[in-house]
Structures are given as structure tokens and as C-alpha cells.
Amino acid sequence: MGDHFEIRDQDALGRIGELTVPRAGVTVETPALMPVINPHVRTIEPSRMQSAFGAEILITNSYVFYGSDDYREEALERGLHDVLEFDGVIVTDSGSFQLAEYGEIDVTTPEILEFQRDIGSDVGTPVDVPTPPDVDRERAEDELATTQDRLAVAEGVDTGEMLVNAPVQGSTYPDLRESAGRHADATDLDVFPVGAVVPLMNDYRYGDVVDVVAGAKRGLGRDAPVHLFGAGHPMMFALAVAMGCDLFDSAAYALYARDDRYLTVRGTEQLDDLDYFPCSCPVCADHTPAELRELGDREREELLAEHNLHVTFREMRTVKQALRAGNLLELVETRARAHPAMLDGYRALLDHADLLEREDSASKGAFFYLSGESARRPEVVRHHDRLDRLALSPGDEVLLTEGGPSDRYDESWNVRAPFGPFPRDLSETYPLTAEVPDRMDAEGYRAAAEGVARLAAANPETEFTLAHRGWPEAALAAVPERVDVVDLSG
Ligand SMILES: [Zn+2]
Incomplete structure (x- = not known):
């Protein structure tokens, strides 16, 4: 494990930490939210992510740039920060998502890591194999072995000052997640995404998410910075931070807005079902739901995305303040009342009493x-x-x-x-x-x-x-x- 992460404060398994990103010359305070930028569809411009929302770090998919001749040349010539007009930290994914969706991608780990280095990414990612939940054990083990081979390959690539992710896979087998965590921790890679949990979250299986993360945490140990990959809904931030996750990415703010869905810390609402906005962000203060419904598609989508991002950043600040004040578990308990599946998540967290007792601060x-x-x-x-x-x-x-x-x-x-x-x-x-x-x-x-x-x-x-x-x-x-x-x- 690289030596780029320091823990400043702890409550339950959650922590305020500092991730040093040498290539960007900055430290990022965690827990941190990384908005996902789809270069094809910039629902909110990256430059506004910084000025209007306070984003210090964002994530985009290097494979989208790699796979298109125009995008590739532009990114290589101008660099990713210039193309996206964002001077904070940029994390890049490798195309593993496309691999999971479409079954194959046309790039190797050395090729995509060198490409990420060449376009100026601050944190790059090898091509891992995101194994979905509930597959048979043999498949989970085989794919994990492939991911671990790729991590070994990644260690041999000249990535310069770029930090490199070491994804932790293992499907829904907590013991595989644990051994994957231990293996990743023993590499000289730097940040540890817990992968392929999105299907669990989409099905409201928060108890299973907690067990998967706990498995990874047991293997990784305390000092590893953990990215809960694909966890962008604010309703689960308190729980996930209390589990010891440090980095979150949100594509949800934009994807949900496209379908007229409105995020809250208690769940998701359809714009059509709302008579009032339960929020005071600039969008909700200036509009009623009826006014938003009358706008054109593009404008409505942008405004919903802005609200979704505001509520997402606000919840992350709420979680961090609760952690700092030592009442993170009270916040988790409150949030758990929003949905029976969240209650399952909280109860699953309490089932890991040994982990909690070891790390929770005594006073x-x-x-x-x-x-x-x-x-x-x-x-x-x-x-x-x-x-x-x-x-x-x-x-x-x-x-x-x-x-x-x-x-x-x-x-x-x-x-x-x-x-x-x-x-x-x-x-x-x-x-x-x-x-x-x-x-x-x-x-x-x-x-x-x-x-x-x-x-x-x-x-x-x-x-x-x-x-x-x-x-x-x-x-x-x-x-x-x-x-x-x-x-x-x-
Ligand atoms: Zn709002």
C-alpha cells in the first residue's frame, strides 16, 4: 500500500482523512464526493462543480476518451484538466464498467494506465473484472484471480506520480472480499475501490452492501483509503461512511435527473409526485415542482441535476460534521428510519460488533x-x-x-x-x-x-x-x- 492517506478523526469505522495526491499537488479531505463527468453529456459543467458546489475532486472514464479518435487526440494534446476545465483532482476509471456491461473491451491494463498517465489523470485505474452479486463461487474466484493478475501488471507499469487504484472484488462472498482486500493492501497501489456493489444498491440490499464492505475492510486494514464504487445516493452516505468508506462517486445526480427523479436523504421522489420541494437549495428556493414540470426537457434536467448534486454535497457535509462531533451512529440510526432496507443496513453494521468495537473511539x-x-x-x-x-x-x-x-x-x-x-x-x-x-x-x-x-x-x-x-x-x-x-x- 502506498503512503498517501492519513486519518485525522474517527467515529464508528468512519474517519476524516487526508488523501495526498502528488500529481495534483494537493490533499483532499475525506470523506469526499466525486461527481462523475460523462464527457459526452456534461449535464453540469466541471468548472461549475468547483465554483457552485465546492467539488475538489471528480471522476471520469478514461476509456470514453481512449475509445474515440477525436477525444483521444484532444485529451493527449491538451490534457484532461484542460479539456474538462477543472483544476482540482481528476480520477479516471479504466473501462471496467464497459467490460461489465458489454462483455469485452479493447484495451489492456498497461495500455490504459499509460494512457491515463499521458492525459494527466491524478488517480488511474487498471482493468479489473467487476463480478456481479450472487454468481457461483468458482466464477467469483476465477475473476478475482484475473483482477489480482492485473494488479500485479499495474505495479509494473511506469505511472509516474499518478496514484493507482487497486479494486477489491469478490462478488457477495465476504471471505473472498477479505482475501481480495488483504491482497490489494499488500501491493504498492494506493486507493482501494470496493467494486461491483451497484447492483446491490439498486436492489436496496444495504445489508449485503455492509457485509461486502466489512469483508473488504477486514482485509485492507485501517489505514487504506476506500472508495465505495458507484455509491452516489445521499441516503446511504451516513451508513457507508460509518462502515469506513472514504471516497464516493455520484453519477446518480445526472442519471436520476434525466428520468425526472429528485434525490432526498430519505430516498428518491418522482418530480410528478411532488407538490412541494423539501429543500432550500437555489433550485428549490427559486422554483416550485409545478414550474419545473413546465420547463423544456433540457432545462428541467439541468435544474434537477443541480438540486440532486446540492442535496448530495449537503448530506456529505452533514455526515462529516456528525463524525467530527462524535454522533455519526446517531445520524446513521436516524437515516435508517427512512426505509426498511436502510434499517437492514444499520443492523448489519451492528452485526460487525468486533470491527466497530476495535475502531470506534472510546470517548x-x-x-x-x-x-x-x-x-x-x-x-x-x-x-x-x-x-x-x-x-x-x-x-x-x-x-x-x-x-x-x-x-x-x-x-x-x-x-x-x-x-x-x-x-x-x-x-x-x-x-x-x-x-x-x-x-x-x-x-x-x-x-x-x-x-x-x-x-x-x-x-x-x-x-x-x-x-x-x-x-x-x-x-x-x-x-x-x-x-x-x-x-x-x-
Ligand atoms: Zn433542492
Whole structure:
């Protein structure tokens, strides 16, 4: 792995990072959104991407230039930055997408990498094989082997200062994604796109997206910059950043606009179905949906594309601010309420508790308990792990209480959903300062009862009394029988 990425801040698996791009002479702050420029159809001019939207980096397809005599000569003569009139960072794809769509392309990895170098690309891409979801394992393994051969070829190409992508494939086999990640990380290539996830996203299979990304992340390790290839819908940015993805590309802003589709952080709307715009971007502030419907095709498409791009950049800023403030998981939890498939994605993320617990920062500003899923957050998992290591004196009688301390016991601890028991002197430390609802849910009580069980198991010679306020029977079933249970609310 190249040495061009530094992590500045972390929340869940998400991070604020700096990607150094030597050829452009700049660093790009991540997570970063790269609008996709189709050179044939410039719905929004690249120069405006910078001035009106703040884009620092964009992505275009070098194969589109390579495959056309006119475009190729112009790009070689003037350079890509001049042709596109964009002086930020330009990433180029290789034609792998065309390979996936049409079954063959007429270029090798050395040819396309040298071409990308010659037209001035800042980050180039070899020709990998994007294996779709759900193929049989043999095909996934064969195609992965081909991709890995191409990465080895790419390492031998003179790419100058251009950074080079090392795509991670493996279809929907998390263990193949993991070994692909480990292999890519061991190359001297620089940026790691997780490929061929678009079909999963198109089918709202966000749980599977999370498992695929988690597989790749396990192989790649913490310090690798990860590009979630083809993830341009703002509704999934919070989840994908919380999974540790650093770069995103959006073709969606333009493709959706062509079909009169309007992006929001809660999903996609048809322009025809809207009476009001739930947005304050310049387009939505100046037009009503009815006015937009009356415009000509080209103008309507441009304005919709502008709105789509505004909402996309705004969500990325929202995600980054949440990450910086340490409440990224609260944002993921909020976004997960927009669609049941997003909820699957969030629950799949929580299933990777070991990854989360390893990387999530141990101290943040505040923990907001927002739903039953909050009971599975890494802070709760970590507290429970800690209970295994908290030693109490054998033979002591210990009160675990939601009420005040009592002199009748050798020691009094607090107990609180969703964490369970903790010593009183920890009550002002994160995450035990959590804001929780007065009307706690079943999952929160259950997690607290499991905490009691963990502490009791770690201290078999200690006698425990649990004094709770109206915990439901289903939760109390997790408390071992040797713990005396008293209901303070009765
Ligand atoms: Zn808008």
C-alpha cells in the first residue's frame, strides 16, 4: 500500500482523512464526493462543480476518451484538466464498467494506465473484472484471480506520480472480499475501490452492501483509503461512511435527473409526485415542482441535476460534521428510519460488533439512545466486555440499583438500561452519561439485564441484589437465578 492517506478523526469505522495526491499537488479531505463527468453529456459543467458546489475532486472514464479518435487526440494534446476545465483532482476509471456491461473491451491494463498517465489523470485505474452479486463461487474466484493478475501488471507499469487504484472484488462472498482486500493492501497501489456493489444498491440490499464492505475492510486494514464504487445516493452516505468508506462517486445526480427523479436523504421522489420541494437549495428556493414540470426537457434536467448534486454535497457535509462531533451512529440510526432496507443496513453494521468495537473511539460527547438498535452500539458492547473484568470481593453482598445506595449492603452500584451495572464513581463518564428515554424499550432492558448476567458470571462468589424499576419479565429472564430481584416500582 502506498503512503498517501492519513486519518485525522474517527467515529464508528468512519474517519476524516487526508488523501495526498502528488500529481495534483494537493490533499483532499475525506470523506469526499466525486461527481462523475460523462464527457459526452456534461449535464453540469466541471468548472461549475468547483465554483457552485465546492467539488475538489471528480471522476471520469478514461476509456470514453481512449475509445474515440477525436477525444483521444484532444485529451493527449491538451490534457484532461484542460479539456474538462477543472483544476482540482481528476480520477479516471479504466473501462471496467464497459467490460461489465458489454462483455469485452479493447484495451489492456498497461495500455490504459499509460494512457491515463499521458492525459494527466491524478488517480488511474487498471482493468479489473467487476463480478456481479450472487454468481457461483468458482466464477467469483476465477475473476478475482484475473483482477489480482492485473494488479500485479499495474505495479509494473511506469505511472509516474499518478496514484493507482487497486479494486477489491469478490462478488457477495465476504471471505473472498477479505482475501481480495488483504491482497490489494499488500501491493504498492494506493486507493482501494470496493467494486461491483451497484447492483446491490439498486436492489436496496444495504445489508449485503455492509457485509461486502466489512469483508473488504477486514482485509485492507485501517489505514487504506476506500472508495465505495458507484455509491452516489445521499441516503446511504451516513451508513457507508460509518462502515469506513472514504471516497464516493455520484453519477446518480445526472442519471436520476434525466428520468425526472429528485434525490432526498430519505430516498428518491418522482418530480410528478411532488407538490412541494423539501429543500432550500437555489433550485428549490427559486422554483416550485409545478414550474419545473413546465420547463423544456433540457432545462428541467439541468435544474434537477443541480438540486440532486446540492442535496448530495449537503448530506456529505452533514455526515462529516456528525463524525467530527462524535454522533455519526446517531445520524446513521436516524437515516435508517427512512426505509426498511436502510434499517437492514444499520443492523448489519451492528452485526460487525468486533470491527466497530476495535475502531470506534472510546470517548465522545454524548450518547443518545434513539431506538432498540442503540442497545447494540459499540459503547454498550464495550461496557459489557468491561463487566467481565470488574472484580468484586468474594462473599460481599452487592446492590445493583436504579434507586439510591443502601447501607445494608457491602457495596452499591448503579444499574441503568441499556448498559447494566456500573460503579457509582463511573456515572459521570462516557458513555454512562447517556441520554435515554424515560420509556425504555425491550431491547434496552434486555441489554441491561445481560450486563447484570455478565457481572454475576465474572464474580461467582459475590452475592447480588438487583433493584430495578419495572423491568419487563422478558428482560429479567436474562438475569441468573442466584441474583435476588426487587422491583422498586411495585
Ligand atoms: Zn433542492
